Amino acid sequence: MKKIQMVDLGGQYQKIKSEIGSSINEILESSAFINGPIVKEFQLNLENYLGVNHVIPCANGTDALQVAMMGLGLKPGDEVITADFTFASTVEVIALLGLTPVLIDVCPNLFTINVEEIEKAITARTKAIVPVHLFGHCANMEAIMNIAEKYKLFVIEDCAQSMGAEYLFSNGKKLKCGNIGHVSATSFFPSKNLGCYGDGGAIFTNDDELAYKMRGIVNHGMYKRYHHDVVGVNSRLDSIQAAVLNAKLPHLDNYNRARQIAANKYSERLKDISLLILPDVRYHNSDNSESYNCHVFHQYTIRLVGGDRDNLVKYLNSKDIPCGVYYPIPLHKQKAYSDERYDESNFKITNQISDEVFSLPMHTELSDDQIDYITDNIRNYFS
Numbered sequence: 001m002k003k004i005q006m007v008d009l010g011g012q013y014q015k016i017k018s019e020i021g022s023s024i025n026e027i028l029e030s031s032a033f034i035n036g037p038i039v040k041e042f043q044l045n046l047e048n049y050l051g052v053n054h055v056i057p058c059a060n061g062t063d064a065l066q067v068a069m070m071g072l073g074l075k076p077g078d079e080v081i082t083a084d085f086t087f088a089s090t091v092e093v094i095a096l097l098g099l100t101p102v103l104i105d106v107c108p109n110l111f112t113i114n115v116e117e118i119e120k121a122i123t124a125r126t127k128a129i130v131p132v133h134l135f136g137h138c139a140n141m142e143a144i145m146n147i148a149e150k151y152k153l154f155v156i157e158d159c160a161q162s163m164g165a166e167y168l169f170s171n172g173k174k175l176k177c178g179n180i181g182h183v184s185a186t187s188f189f190p191s192k193n194l195g196c197y198g199d200g201g202a203i204f205t206n207d208d209e210l211a212y213k214m215r216g217i218v219n220h221g222m223y224k225r226y227h228h229d230v231v232g233v234n235s236r237l238d239s240i241q242a243a244v245l246n247a248k249l250p251h252l253d254n255y256n257r258a259r260q261i262a263a264n265k266y267s268e269r270l271k272d273i274s275l276l277i278l279p280d281v282r283y284h285n286s287d288n289s290e291s292y293n294c295h296v297f298h299q300y301t302i303r304l305v306g307g308d309r310d311n312l313v314k315y316l317n318s319k320d321i322p323c324g325v326y327y328p329i330p331l332h333k334q335k336a337y338s339d340e341r342y343d344e345s346n347f348k349i350t351n352q353i354s355d356e357v358f359s360l361p362m363h364t365e366l367s368d369d370q371i372d373y374i375t376d377n378i379r380n381y382f383s
């Protein structure tokens with residue numbers, strides 16, 4: 001059996017080596033390293049894939065979130081609501097821009113922002129909601145868009161972990177995540193569902209005016225060469241990364257399918273262990289009528305309830321099974337983001353699940369014997 005890795009980028013590369021090689025070689029031959037035609041080509045391909053009017057490539061997912069907030073014209077003092085249980089990027093850019101982060105609790109099984117808590121957190125200063133489609137599962141976008149409309153708020157989707165996931169509305173309409181909110185941000189960090197071989201990111205929107213604004217912001221606030229109309233940033237997707245992404249985009253649906261198949265196998269083999277809460281793949285409509293699997297499993301994350309998570313992780317590591325803990329500390333408890341405004345009783349779920357969660361190896365190259373080995377060891381631990 002091949003050595004198990006948390007993410008097997010090498011195995012994936014071996015299968016698309018020639019496509020990647022010729023795609024990168026074209027860049028080397030052309031010397032168009034920055035803003036070459038391939039960046040535009042990838043932009044158009046991704047617009048087409050997502051069904052979104054505008055894709056603005058940029059340097060990484062954190063910049064994408066920042067540029068989205070700058071493009072929306074958010075100003076110091078404006079409050080932005082986001083989930084307490086996620087990677088720090090979102091709250092980091094909110095703080096960098098002098099905005100006020102308002103962290104709220106998440107749903108215990110889906111790990112995405114708790115819609116009921118959003119409405120309670122809205123004040124006269126609230127300007128935006130940032131739902132994170134954590135671990136590859138879409139947040140409850142229908143409810144979030146309804147709240148946003150009612151209170152005239154912007155919705156910025158964080159799609160860094162959910163590229164390719166689809167969301168089903170109660171009227172039967174399906175949209176790719178990233179094509180639902182007013183503006184969306186994603187990351188092409190190598191281990192993401194659509195990853196390049198370095199840093200990369202992009203912003204999506206259907207709003208022509210906002211797209212125009214953000215294209216200038218990523219380019220030093222320039223709309224005409226050497227005319228700086230607004231304060232911008234320098235955030236570019238380089239041509240070599242665009243070449244990698246262009247070669248990988250046509251495989252994205254198959255990659256996500258491979259993740260779903262691996263996740264189903266994990267779930268099948270672990271479902272009778274009573275201390276484990278396995279990922280909930282259903283999405284319930286607001287009237288609870290229908291459920292839909294839109295999970296693209298950036299991570300396969302389990303909760304160990306009433307056990308010692310760190311001990312289990314240690315045991316699995318001793319069997320050469322890597323495990324991740326995403327995320328061990330809720331954002332409101334991080335030194336940089338703690339604030340006396342926060343009341344611990346509002347973070348019951350994030351406080352609990354940050355002690356319970358662990359993620360199994362998840363990538364496109366997991367084999368049946370690896371999944372058997374991993375799940376057999378987990379079963380042994382509990383037997």
Ligand SMILES: *Cc1c(COP(=O)(O)O)cnc(C)c1O
Nearest residue numbers: 060061062087089160161187189
């Ligand atoms: C990876 C990630 C980001 C940041 O992306 P970078 O490209 O690393 O800046 C933002 N949000 C979430 C949820 C992520 O997982």
